Amino acid sequence: MAYVTSTLIQMANQPKVTIKARGLSIGRAVDVSQITIKRMETAGYKIGDVRIGSEQVQSEDGRTRNVSTIEIEIMKS
């Protein structure tokens, strides 16, 4: 819910907000976007572009591995 509040505050000041997450947090990012637009449907908030990808991260043992990423745009229609 902290992320939903943060999204709503940012949306009050700009026309578009991008929620970004990677790895295990990807599902939560989708939850945040859905709760935000459900609450603000009458204010015309909607999902914009949804982009997925992957990033290389360094593990603690020094090896690199790929982690999935997501970027979800919330915008006023």
Next chain:
Amino acid sequence: MAYVTSTLIQMANQPKVTIKARGLSIGRAVDVSQITIKRMETAGYKIGDVRIGSEQVQSEDGRTRNVSTIEIEIMKS
């Protein structure tokens, strides 16, 4: 990896495959899409539309709750 194999088999028979997941599996669906296109980049596979949403599901206690969903298209370019 079973989902990656399944996606590759389906892609051999049709021009577009949609990977769907909901709830906690959303991150894994993104992983499957990324591994698939990384392996098949030279064959011209790429991510198409990515759609997110939510569905109402009935819990065991009879209450309904919302669960996030994702649909990821993999297509030949």
